Amino acid sequence: MKRNRTLLGLMALVLVLTMVAGCGSKNNNSNEGAKPTNSANTSETAKPEETAAPEISGEITVITQRTDIVDTVFKEYATEFNKEYPDVKVNFQGLSDYEGQITVRMNSNDYGDVLLIPTSIPLADTAQFFEPLGDLAEMSKQYIGLEERAVDGKAYGLPTAVNFSGILYNKKVFSDAGITTAPRTPDEFLAALKAIKDKGDAIPLYTNYADGWPLTQWEAVLTTAAGSVDYVNIDQVNSDDNFVPGKPHYDLYKIMYDAAKQGLIEPDPTTTNWDASKVDMANGKIGAMVLGSWAIGQVQALAANPDDIAYMPYPTNAKEIIMPLADDYTLGISVHSKNKEAARAWLDWFINKSGYPTEQAGGMSPVVGAELPATLKQFEGTDVKFELQTPAQAGQEGFVDKIDKDAEIGLWQPEFKKRIIEAGIGNLKDSYDDIMKDLNDAWVKSRAKVVK
Amino acid sequence: MVFKNLTYKTQRRIIIVAFSIIPVALLITFAYLPVFNMFKYSFTNWNGYSKTYDHVGLENYKTIFTDSKYFTVFKVALYYFGATFVQMGLALYFATILSFKTRFKNFFKGVLFFPFLMNGVAIGFIFLFFFRADGTLDTVLQFIGLGDFTQGWLLNPKIINISLSGASVWRYMGFNFIIFLGAISSIGKDIYEAADIDGANRWHQFVHIIIPSIQKILQLNLILAISGAISAFDIPYIMTNGSNGSNTFVIQTVTTAFKYNKLGMASAMAVVLLIIVVLVTVLQKALIKEDK
Numbered sequence: 001m002k003r004n005r006t007l008l009g010l011m012a013l014v015l016v017l018t019m020v021a022g023c024g025s026k027n028n029n030s031n032e033g034a035k036p037t038n039s040a041n042t043s044e045t046a047k048p049e050e051t052a053a054p055e056i057s058g059e060i061t062v063i064t065q066r067t068d069i070v071d072t073v074f075k076e077y078a079t080e081f082n083k084e085y086p087d088v089k090v091n092f093q094g095l096s097d098y099e100g101q102i103t104v105r106m107n108s109n110d111y112g113d114v115l116l117i118p119t120s121i122p123l124a125d126t127a128q129f130f131e132p133l134g135d136l137a138e139m140s141k142q143y144i145g146l147e148e149r150a151v152d153g154k155a156y157g158l159p160t161a162v163n164f165s166g167i168l169y170n171k172k173v174f175s176d177a178g179i180t181t182a183p184r185t186p187d188e189f190l191a192a193l194k195a196i197k198d199k200g201d202a203i204p205l206y207t208n209y210a211d212g213w214p215l216t217q218w219e220a221v222l223t224t225a226a227g228s229v230d231y232v233n234i235d236q237v238n239s240d241d242n243f244v245p246g247k248p249h250y251d252l253y254k255i256m257y258d259a260a261k262q263g264l265i266e267p268d269p270t271t272t273n274w275d276a277s278k279v280d281m282a283n284g285k286i287g288a289m290v291l292g293s294w295a296i297g298q299v300q301a302l303a304a305n306p307d308d309i310a311y312m313p314y315p316t317n318a319k320e321i322i323m324p325l326a327d328d329y330t331l332g333i334s335v336h337s338k339n340k341e342a343a344r345a346w347l348d349w350f351i352n353k354s355g356y357p358t359e360q361a362g363g364m365s366p367v368v369g370a371e372l373p374a375t376l377k378q379f380e381g382t383d384v385k386f387e388l389q390t391p392a393q394a395g396q397e398g399f400v401d402k403i404d405k406d407a408e409i410g411l412w413q414p415e416f417k418k419r420i421i422e423a424g425i426g427n428l429k430d431s432y433d434d435i436m437k438d439l440n441d442a443w444v445k446s447r448a449k450v451v452k
Numbered sequence: 453m454v455f456k457n458l459t460y461k462t463q464r465r466i467i468i469v470a471f472s473i474i475p476v477a478l479l480i481t482f483a484y485l486p487v488f489n490m491f492k493y494s495f496t497n498w499n500g501y502s503k504t505y506d507h508v509g510l511e512n513y514k515t516i517f518t519d520s521k522y523f524t525v526f527k528v529a530l531y532y533f534g535a536t537f538v539q540m541g542l543a544l545y546f547a548t549i550l551s552f553k554t555r556f557k558n559f560f561k562g563v564l565f566f567p568f569l570m571n572g573v574a575i576g577f578i579f580l581f582f583f584r585a586d587g588t589l590d591t592v593l594q595f596i597g598l599g600d601f602t603q604g605w606l607l608n609p610k611i612i613n614i615s616l617s618g619a620s621v622w623r624y625m626g627f628n629f630i631i632f633l634g635a636i637s638s639i640g641k642d643i644y645e646a647a648d649i650d651g652a653n654r655w656h657q658f659v660h661i662i663i664p665s666i667q668k669i670l671q672l673n674l675i676l677a678i679s680g681a682i683s684a685f686d687i688p689y690i691m692t693n694g695s696n697g698s699n700t701f702v703i704q705t706v707t708t709a710f711k712y713n714k715l716g717m718a719s720a721m722a723v724v725l726l727i728i729v730v731l732v733t734v735l736q737k738a739l740i741k742e743d744k
Contacts, residue, residue, distance in 0.1 A: 103501050120713055125502055212693050270606035270696055271584035405712050413711050418695045427609045427696060
């Protein structure tokens, strides 16, 4: 009996010791342990062939949000890439909730070599996490859209594509209702929606309220509502009157409110479904949706007659019609990367030669002089202009975002758009002007804090 | 051997320490340390990833209690609080019935417990289809001739919280039910027999035998259910994302932390929630003790 107890005690001790020992060596293991997990979803790896050509070598991890194609298209990219750089081994990791997961990982030093710069990282903090890619002035000769991630004259991110924003609509639904030319002003647009409603075959304007994120696409057309490329980053920051009548934000969301109020949106916004909405639009059950250019290809792919799916600028009373160009995610290199040269080689190859910007992201290539995509060619010869927004003035970089976050307005979040729709359909007692006043008050308060 | 020469008392101590060190270490690493950090962050304006942040003292707490935006969401918790009692009542009802002789007893036990085993996300989607216009609920109502009662179940801001707390009752009732069932079945058969001989009917048995015997379990379930009501999250988050007036305090916390990058503020909100739950529990314990 006594011996048993001794044995038991010993075994317990041994157990504890091994556990403690196990904990101690955890640090050493974790680095190695990470590699096998990575290679589970890694791509084809290049056999280090004996080619003398480029000296660049090493292993890099590329993190992407495109979980849909990480195991297919990206693998082909790696194979292509290895023809030029045979000594670089490229691993891929796909994150389904990219923004959420990557910001948590960025608290550590292990967040891959090449990754998309999360939009929630303030401009001022970019240098803490990312490697400068080069001189902004120098690189601007080669690429557009670098300003979005440029600090102190250095560029930190290359856009994976350049998108344009406006309204995706089903031409046939509009023409069946007697609308043959794309409406240009808010009044014309609402009249067109009304005509579609009276015809009764389709939901005129689909908001995708329940999914939430499609509502954030409206913010992207602010430049069109303003009719000026300076508004978003310059005029807005320097004005206390951001949401008052007559200002772009007021006009922009007035269309949303009026459409909701006049019953021109889906009958039950609370139970919408994004994937179903794409099919419905392709089949002519939905007239229009406010979405970025990336959605064109997705809906066209579902349509029996892809030519019915067309794109128009957001209706505006402004003198000039400007369809704003904006960066998709920008691609950057981690400051903690051990193979920065290899990472840079992949980055350049991916933007210039992979075909990703046009084929997969559905936008324009950020490379200067690249060909326009087919969807844009219809606007050649019209008075519709395609322009990038003017970047913020020196010293005011990232101010829009800072004010927005501090005020909890959520320009790029669905919250206040939902409130507008709820008010429009009569679920809230607030009027449109009440909502705009709340937003403007919050804006004024936080602007005073940020712009000193 | 060294161990053998130690006194029994020391041996006992060593073994106790040896066995408890692992769970205690895990508990500290994964429960207390994060909570400690949360308290720390609640006094800062950290945005969640920057390497630097400022200490702002009690600023975050002041904002929570002065800005109506943060505190009015507790109104929604009242719906879930009310639903708690429906949930407990139903669970107790089914547990009692199924503890007596019933046909297909085990089948019904399985059916009632099943929702609790299901993934919360799946349940969210099921109820999204259930409540949508011309969805399952409307179809059933029309089929049985109650078509006039169809509603925009999630559209109408007056009933959205009732719809959502209904889904929540469906999901969590099985858990309360199984605990009640366990407690009730531990009551000896002889007590029922004695009651039968004395001429007690089922209702008398329920009031005078079952309820007193499971009082402790009843309290426990109540505490769990109420703290669950205050921190209601998964069903409304998946189904409506807190829109249309269904925002709860936890959803508000998540929004603050991850949409507006105010992790310091969100930590303060979490601390407030923690304190409220502790207070409710203590209060409940104190009140029930007085009863005895």
